[in-house]
Amino acid sequence: MKALLHQFKASFRGLLRTPSFTLVALLTLALAIGANTAVFSVIKVVFLRPLPFAEPNRLVALYTSDLEKRLPGIRYIPASVPHYLDWKARQQSFSSMAASRPGAVTLTGQGDPERFSSMEVTGDWGSTLGLRAPLGRLIGPQDERDSPVTVLSHGFWKRRFGGDARIIGRSIVLNGQSTTVVGILPANVALKTLRGEADLLTPLVFTPAEIQGSRGIARMDVVARLKPNVNLAQARQSLEGIGRQLQADYPQTQGLGVDAVPLWEFHYGEQRPLLAMLLLAGTLILAIACANVANLMLSRATIRQRETALRRALGGSRLQSLAPFLADALIISLVGACLGLWLASLGSDLLRPLVPAELLSAYRLDLGVLAFSFAVSVLAALICGLAPAFLFTHRALSSQLQEGAKGTGHRPWIRSSLVSLQVALALALSVGFGAIWSSLQKLQRAPIGFSTERALTFPLRLNPRKHPVPDQRERIVQGIVEELSGLSGVQSAGTINLRPIVDNVPFGRSFSLPGREQLSATASLRMVSPRYFETMNIKVLKGRNFTFADYGPNPTSVVINKSLADLFWPGEDPIGKQFNHNWMDGTGGQMTIVGVVANVRLQGPAITANLETIYWPMYHFADAAATNVIVRTTGKPMALVSAVREILRRVDPDLPIPQMRTLEDHLESAMAGTRTQATLLGMMAAIALLLSGSGIFGVMAFSVAQRSREIGIRMALGGSPQRVARDITRQGMLLAALGLGVGILASVLLGRFLASLLYEVSPTDPFIIAVAVMVLGSVSLLASLVPARRAARLDPNQALRNE
Amino acid sequence: MSHPLIHLESLKKVFTTDEIETHALVEVHLDIQRGEFVSIAGPSGCGKSTLLSILGLLDTPTSGTYILNDAPAAGLKLKDRARIRNREIGFIFQSFNLIGDLTVFENVELPLVYRGMPAKERRTRSMEVLEEVGMSHRAKHLPSQLSGGQQQRVAVARALAGRPSILLADEPTGNLDSSNGEAVMELLKGLHQRGSTICMVTHDTRFTKAADRTIHLFDGRIVSEEEARKQHVP
Numbered sequence A: 001m002k003a004l005l006h007q008f009k010a011s012f013r014g015l016l017r018t019p020s021f022t023l024v025a026l027l028t029l030a031l032a033i034g035a036n037t038a039v040f041s042v043i044k045v046v047f048l049r050p051l052p053f054a055e056p057n058r059l060v061a062l063y064t065s066d067l068e069k070r071l072p073g074i075r076y077i078p079a080s081v082p083h084y085l086d087w088k089a090r091q092q093s094f095s096s097m098a099a100s101r102p103g104a105v106t107l108t109g110q111g112d113p114e115r116f117s118s119m120e121v122t123g124d125w126g127s128t129l130g131l132r133a134p135l136g137r138l139i140g141p142q143d144e145r146d147s148p149v150t151v152l153s154h155g156f157w158k159r160r161f162g163g164d165a166r167i168i169g170r171s172i173v174l175n176g177q178s179t180t181v182v183g184i185l186p187a188n189v190a191l192k193t194l195r196g197e198a199d200l201l202t203p204l205v206f207t208p209a210e211i212q213g214s215r216g217i218a219r220m221d222v223v224a225r226l227k228p229n230v231n232l233a234q235a236r237q238s239l240e241g242i243g244r245q246l247q248a249d250y251p252q253t254q255g256l257g258v259d260a261v262p263l264w265e266f267h268y269g270e271q272r273p274l275l276a277m278l279l280l281a282g283t284l285i286l287a288i289a290c291a292n293v294a295n296l297m298l299s300r301a302t303i304r305q306r307e308t309a310l311r312r313a314l315g316g317s318r319l320q321s322l323a324p325f326l327a328d329a330l331i332i333s334l335v336g337a338c339l340g341l342w343l344a345s346l347g348s349d350l351l352r353p354l355v356p357a358e359l360l361s362a363y364r365l366d367l368g369v370l371a372f373s374f375a376v377s378v379l380a381a382l383i384c385g386l387a388p389a390f391l392f393t394h395r396a397l398s399s400q401l402q403e404g405a406k407g408t409g410h411r412p413w414i415r416s417s418l419v420s421l422q423v424a425l426a427l428a429l430s431v432g433f434g435a436i437w438s439s440l441q442k443l444q445r446a447p448i449g450f451s452t453e454r455a456l457t458f459p460l461r462l463n464p465r466k467h468p469v470p471d472q473r474e475r476i477v478q479g480i481v482e483e484l485s486g487l488s489g490v491q492s493a494g495t496i497n498l499r500p501i502v503d504n505v506p507f508g509r510s511f512s513l514p515g516r517e518q519l520s521a522t523a524s525l526r527m528v529s530p531r532y533f534e535t536m537n538i539k540v541l542k543g544r545n546f547t548f549a550d551y552g553p554n555p556t557s558v559v560i561n562k563s564l565a566d567l568f569w570p571g572e573d574p575i576g577k578q579f580n581h582n583w584m585d586g587t588g589g590q591m592t593i594v595g596v597v598a599n600v601r602l603q604g605p606a607i608t609a610n611l612e613t614i615y616w617p618m619y620h621f622a623d624a625a626a627t628n629v630i631v632r633t634t635g636k637p638m639a640l641v642s643a644v645r646e647i648l649r650r651v652d653p654d655l656p657i658p659q660m661r662t663l664e665d666h667l668e669s670a671m672a673g674t675r676t677q678a679t680l681l682g683m684m685a686a687i688a689l690l691l692s693g694s695g696i697f698g699v700m701a702f703s704v705a706q707r708s709r710e711i712g713i714r715m716a717l718g719g720s721p722q723r724v725a726r727d728i729t730r731q732g733m734l735l736a737a738l739g740l741g742v743g744i745l746a747s748v749l750l751g752r753f754l755a756s757l758l759y760e761v762s763p764t765d766p767f768i769i770a771v772a773v774m775v776l777g778s779v780s781l782l783a784s785l786v787p788a789r790r791a792a793r794l795d796p797n798q799a800l801r802n803e
Numbered sequence B: 001m002s003h004p005l006i007h008l009e010s011l012k013k014v015f016t017t018d019e020i021e022t023h024a025l026v027e028v029h030l031d032i033q034r035g036e037f038v039s040i041a042g043p044s045g046c047g048k049s050t051l052l053s054i055l056g057l058l059d060t061p062t063s064g065t066y067i068l069n070d071a072p073a074a075g076l077k078l079k080d081r082a083r084i085r086n087r088e089i090g091f092i093f094q095s096f097n098l099i100g101d102l103t104v105f106e107n108v109e110l111p112l113v114y115r116g117m118p119a120k121e122r123r124t125r126s127m128e129v130l131e132e133v134g135m136s137h138r139a140k141h142l143p144s145q146l147s148g149g150q151q152q153r154v155a156v157a158r159a160l161a162g163r164p165s166i167l168l169a170d171e172p173t174g175n176l177d178s179s180n181g182e183a184v185m186e187l188l189k190g191l192h193q194r195g196s197t198i199c200m201v202t203h204d205t206r207f208t209k210a211a212d213r214t215i216h217l218f219d220g221r222i223v224s225e226e227e228a229r230k231q232h233v234p
């Protein structure tokens, strides 16, 4: 024990005596440990935290499955009301099942009217999740009948009501209706909906029209708890049967089944490939760093090998002679871990966009992260410390002591292969980064089907209690659109129920053609105002745009997009064709196609598929009493904000003032995720590049320093400085080339991890690989040129004199 | 009469370190004829190694003239000096100076590699000289696997491989015991007898006898020259 302490002291002194070695080793490990710690802190908060519900492993999300893959890009299609009720009635696998859907409420009577997003939940939602309200109670089955109640989210309660416990039992005015606050949700429960995080819960009560309504795509999330004796596979199997029955009972739902995923997967599954990629990148960086530090240690060991051998000759065991290296490695990696933690705390802000909003409060460098960091650093120390051990077990004592074997005496293949390994890993990382980056470029250039410049947009939600008649609301929206169009600085204005890319919510219905019922389709449904297509610069390809005459209580004309035209009428002119629709309160009707417009990326730029779309001549989506306004301006869009507000206030003083943003701004946010990925991977690739460059430099510089005598001999024998430099450069490049070769293989293997994150880019794109090879090759060249030049400048006479 | 292989005139070498000037060589005049075996003797620090380095184009004189093979050495570019070292000069060092990472054979062929000689020719030539020093059976060994005497024999073979005009040996027996030292000396004597020009630094009076001429250096000056009283082999 005392000897151990002594060893650490000695190591410490030794490290202080070689500051450049210590600094390089420390920085290398700090970068690697920092990067890994930062990534781990995200993984921990997203993957390693149980959902805040009772027995979360038994909770599943049910969703409408897209058996015919008609809606690519939508992983989980929300359920319709009749489907949900049928699932619930027919299933036997779950002890309980509940539904929720996004809603919106306007809070009045407390200053200016304010708009909040809500989540409507069925009475058994809380009991299904096993939730308890810390204050008051949750929404219960009785609330589906009785007077209006609401439950506040913890954050909203704190934010809006100052965390006042006396709020329970009080009334607030929601959507013009007096509503009793009955409870507060636990702080760690977030109300995740398709529209973001909701602030409060309200009871979900199905209207008779909904119960009889369409079975297509709707808006309900369904959660269920598995019975104790049923596992997920069994439940899915029985759901598949229910899906088949329902398709048989309701032929128009052909292609729509029902499936279940663990609730955790439902919420956070999408993060998995990204985090897996980051974890992989972190591991690669750690491997590169370890190789680097192991190399540095080996260099040190080589310098001290005679001393070490002497110690062993004097009777020290191998372990004793190794102790200095292990001690060095341990000190460096632990100090490196501290530095790394500090770097990680700086880096954690960069990773923040990867953490789902509701988990941000739990996202920090806590004890678990500390433990991880510590474990990583001990691992690094072992690897770095064991590398010299590996070398020494392979060398006979006598040859290390022997006078004649100056310099190395062994072929330094370990150091060389460590360098090649670094280059290989760095190449794999760089190729990954290249692929993500070029995917981002492609995304930014991808045609989206409409133009985003000079466009202001905002949601418009009318209060259905104040304006109960849909036609009346339709006229209000029309009035607003017309006033906006007349505003100076406005080119054109239009409305749509769900904006492409901005409102990333699937919404559609199935329909079929008269006489061709076997060919049914699920089309996205959009309600647009007359000048919507002009405002968005969406091309009318065939037929005509909507005119004012198309609008009215029972519209019969529709515009479809090119995808739909190609699907149902390939090679035919769809104008004037008719089809049945079975949406809108379950009533059917005949629709006539009056125009075909170009495809638009509805679900975001990353989704290539052009979903079949039907445009419906309506100013607003009657069910939701809502729509979204788009204003194309002649000048700066944001300059019009106050004028727009003025109009809204004039039309209805109770209208909550919506947040206004430009379309460009929205598109930018849609890209933010990919951009964050690219930035992160770019940083990791840069670290890898830096580390492997310094690895090559270190090995070559050390070998030049170590072999200065040999270089002197070579020069005495007639090697010209150029020749000597060339040989050394070639040696370095040989290592690099070997690494690059292995790296190409590695990046092909690792490409699979990336594929799901890429848009129209192959993870093994030859061009990207070529560029990465060139960049790494140049770095390697530079890293070997510097020591080579140093060798060329060596004075042979001097080198030969120095013993 | 033919020109001497080496002609030195008023050669000076001054080292300046930390403001202190060391006059390692002062006014050295020296001619070495082709086929001569010259030994250089003198106390430690008198400038023997310095002289040899300058002769071997590893170092440059501070002033004076050095003419090697009718060509003045002054003003040569680094690259040309390297070429001349490669073709005209063979070095034998006290501490052998074999390259530890290369095998015996690779060490010997290295000067030929620098000359750009084809591999096949290198091979025959290297094996020839290894044969000559009696080390051909160790061609694949690493230097660390050889005894000191064996290593020095390999070093001699390496110096010979390029068929240089002159062999420069700085205390070639200094690190060897007497029997190994004698063996290496026998090797050099034999080479001399077959026509090689040799310039050797040695302390050992036993070995100076082998030379045609011994030059005594003292404080950077040649203080005396003595011809060996022995018969020249034609």
Ligand SMILES: Nc1ncnc2c1ncn2[C@@H]1O[C@H](COP(=O)(O)OP(=O)(O)OP(=O)(O)O)[C@@H](O)[C@H]1O
Binding pocket: B015, B016, B017, B022, B023, B024, B043, B044, B045, B046, B047, B048, B049, B050, B051
């Ligand atoms: N690079 C150098 N820098 C400074 N002084 C030097 C240098 N090389 C040689 N000297 C000095 O020049 C003088 C001659 O040195 P040299 O090595 O030629 O001696 P030597 O005769 O070979 O001695 P020894 O028999 O001990 O090998 C010495 O005083 C030495 O200190």
Ligand SMILES: [Mg+2]
Binding pocket: B048, B049, B050, B170
């Ligand atoms: Mg000397």
